[in-house]
Amino acid sequence: MKFATLGHLMIKENIRDMPKDWIHDSWIYSPELNVKGTKGHITGLLLTAKEMMESPIEEIRQNILDLAVFIQDEFNVELIQLGALTTSVTSGGKWLADNTSFSGFVNHGDSYTAAVTCQGVMKSLKICHKVPSECTIAVIGAYGIIGEAISKILVPQFNHSILIGRNRHKLKNLRENVKGDFETTTYLSTRKADVILTATSHPTALLSSAHLKENAIVVDVSQPPNLSYAICQKRPDVFRVDGGFVDLPKQIPYQIPALPKGKIFSCVAEVIMQAFENEKKDHVGSIDLHHLKKTEEWAEKYGFTLHEMTNFGVPIKSD
Numbered sequence: 001m002k003f004a005t006l007g008h009l010m011i012k013e014n015i016r017d018m019p020k021d022w023i024h025d026s027w028i029y030s031p032e033l034n035v036k037g038t039k040g041h042i043t044g045l046l047l048t049a050k051e052m053m054e055s056p057i058e059e060i061r062q063n064i065l066d067l068a069v070f071i072q073d074e075f076n077v078e079l080i081q082l083g084a085l086t087t088s089v090t091s092g093g094k095w096l097a098d099n100t101s102f103s104g105f106v107n108h109g110d111s112y113t114a115a116v117t118c119q120g121v122m123k124s125l126k127i128c129h130k131v132p133s134e135c136t137i138a139v140i141g142a143y144g145i146i147g148e149a150i151s152k153i154l155v156p157q158f159n160h161s162i163l164i165g166r167n168r169h170k171l172k173n174l175r176e177n178v179k180g181d182f183e184t185t186t187y188l189s190t191r192k193a194d195v196i197l198t199a200t201s202h203p204t205a206l207l208s209s210a211h212l213k214e215n216a217i218v219v220d221v222s223q224p225p226n227l228s229y230a231i232c233q234k235r236p237d238v239f240r241v242d243g244g245f246v247d248l249p250k251q252i253p254y255q256i257p258a259l260p261k262g263k264i265f266s267c268v269a270e271v272i273m274q275a276f277e278n279e280k281k282d283h284v285g286s287i288d289l290h291h292l293k294k295t296e297e298w299a300e301k302y303g304f305t306l307h308e309m310t311n312f313g314v315p316i317k318s319d
Helices: 012-017 049-054 057-075 094-098 110-127 145-157 168-175 229-234 266-277 289-302
Strands: 003-008 027-029 033-035 038-045 079-082 105-107 136-140 160-164 182-185 195-198 217-220 239-242 245-247 263-265
Touching (some): 003 057, 003 266, 027 057, 038 266, 057 079, 079 266, 094 105, 105 266, 110 145, 110 217, 110 245, 136 145, 145 160, 145 195, 145 289, 168 182
Parallel strands (some): 003 079, 079 105, 136 160, 136 195, 160 182, 195 217, 217 239
Antiparallel strands (some): 027 038, 033 038
């Protein structure tokens, strides 16, 4: 089963990391990749997150559809993984999955991302000698695809949780699906949180130093990051982790440009694993926790692990 990723640039500078033969007019697409016998392509729009947020949604959707149909027809791709804002603007991938012009399958890859993020939170707590039952966690973007799944899994394990989002109606719906001690708010109320988890589609950094408790843990899944490198430099007490990355199996010498060495986005790992499994299904919209668990089983089977965590690509040393 042939796969393709379909993402976009985070910032304009990302284009410098792309091989020149990957760049084609308004799209990026790589030559055919061979991952343990499974073929695929890395593709995307030559637009930044900011440009996508500022463009009409119909225009961006059409660009995504045109690229999806092109790689389907040109490269016989049967399975597409949407990345970052390409998921958001297609209603969690449902719009593309429902479009008859593309006849393949769609996976946003957020199920395994949510699983790896939860692993990253627990691993960070262990490194910092903290236990969740004594901590407060804040989830920014709590009703998003990743945020909702993470909230369902992590809130019951923490002493208290602060679930943050801009839409009051969506927060109200979230309250009906989460168990545990928590509050919801439209404010960026993170100052009392021991752990902050970001899972937003915001095109710029959201968190300032004033939002961070002393010795806070920040697991930053957002692309672009919600906590800037500059703030991390000013606040060495803050333990920040690149969320959404997983270690590549040693037998897969495969590197996406601009990612830390030996790492891959967990959403991309999910689509590769689905292709390995030849599973002909869509995985779009809200995350099915049963499928999330299955992605962890796939990861164990194929050797994708969260072994070494990083902060802006630099390995984090643990005691």
